Amino acid sequence: MKQNCLFLSFVLLLTSAMNAQVVNGNFENVKPNLLPSNWGMNFTQPVTINIPNGESTSHQILFNTNVPSMVYASTDALNGQYSMEISNAYNATQNEVIPGSATIFSDATQDFPGWNAGVPIDQGAQVYMIGFYYKFLPKGDDVAEAKIEVFDVDGELIGQAEVDIMGTNSQFAYIYMPINFTSNAVKSSMNITFSMAKSGSTPTFGSRLLVDNVVTNFAALGLDDNPITNEFTLYPTLADNELNIIPGHLQSDLIDYKIVNIQGKVVKQNTTTENSGYVYTMDVSQLSSGMYFLQVNSKTGSITKKFIKK
Template identity: 45%
Template sequence: MKKNYFFSIVALLTVSLGSMQGQVVNGTFENIKDNGLISNWGMNFFTPITIDAETGETTQDFITFGCWPGFVFPSWDANHGQHAMQMTNGLNVTTNTIIPAKSILFNDPKQDIPGWNPGIPVDLSDQVAMLGFDYKFTRMGNDIAEAELVVFGTDGQELGRATVDISQTNTQYQYLYEPVQFTSFGIPASIQVSFSMAKEGSVPAFGSTLIVDDVIVSYAALANDEFQSTQFIVYPTVASSEINIVKGSTAPSGNYNFTITNMEGKTVSNQSIQLSDNNPFTVDVSQLSKGIYFISSKGFSTKFMKQ
């Protein structure tokens, strides 16, 4: 029997935004809508529905997910705060095909999906120079996830982009960043940020999961990160010669072993430091190469940038 096909849009998730100021608003995913979706992040998805031309009977494909009834949703497994963004691939059981999850930043917090207008405007004062985020990745098969920032000028032309692959399984939060490669001159007027569970050209697998938190698009945002820890606090987060370490509010005074590692996971410094009250301890980082570093002690970690 001849059948006609059409598609119905399923609202799967969002995320909220506002003025950027170099940092993606709700890039920490703390703004959750009343319907349980993250404000201003989400995915366009079309569920196939079949209509029998003679009987009018409809049949909808059955889609299942690895750990949640949706592609994009809030997670309590946050790096900072209470929420992060979690993404998981879906399986169309009817056709036995994998559907990769993709979350796109969009401007209208009233929407549940990006629709045809993804991206957000930026002000002249905004510094868009990089894409940075913390993530966990549970990888099935040979899955390669991808994060991307695209910068557009006032007339809609692309000025540059930052694209980074996510291919390594990490059960602990890892930090990734990629500078924007500018290819045209112009004034940034808008940006698009997206996270995809399948890099273009790759074949997705069922069960892969990506958790993302603390999305930023400028080094200035990294410098203004108000990271608070009950164990220790490090400032400034962008340093040229030295950083300061202060004991957290609930940490006992005493001796702490601090380890500094680079983005490749190589240890570049080990120091034993005595911390007490609110007295800062200064660490010389002038000999480090430019880049992002992690500093950790007793299972707690934060990051700073050497400029």
């Protein structure tokens, strides 16, 4: 599966209720020790044992903040009070960087996943992508990674998606990746992990990754997957040459249509003055294959729909 990072630069409305499928996906539940509830990593203080005398010495571990953890709550958030911050640690005794990571887990009484990584998927819940807002502040050429894995009732892997995170993003940006499913089996549980070092990459001490509003479906981002909302209709959602739109309740004297690509760039824009019942057609034959978003704005409201160009 191609590891293409998909970005949206326009703002999407989120609420805490919309993150319900991802436990503490907005990271507003923070423990007194400043650890985000249901997120963390397994880490044991390394110890060196002197074989001749049996004495043990704990390694000197340096953390990026005063919090003795590589996963902690940050007040630098897109929404609400907190986001989750992940950073690397440094083993001064062995002169090596320890990459930070954060994994979701069910037991809120624990501070780290242990053997309890992953969370159950509610019956009928929509889980077909991983999406989140992030800031990435690397000190070197670090490549971080977000990964979601979906399992059936027998614990067999039936779908996964991986997103590379690279480059410096000092402002919150949105990124998502659809899950590649290999089976139609019932989704039973999922595991989400953010790693500061993608396999094969070299972590740098001081690099930071902030994550906020982790979701598993577009509906949680305020994007409606239903083809008809208040009589607004967009078809086909898998378009070849033309996109047909019935504006419904958005109909007014002036309607602005924008097609936005996954980098947030407006690639096509039309404004109409029709004020009677009609089907408006946009030519999308020149667009490259991929996912797009149609933004429709009028004095009576606005709406955003996604479609795919063949």
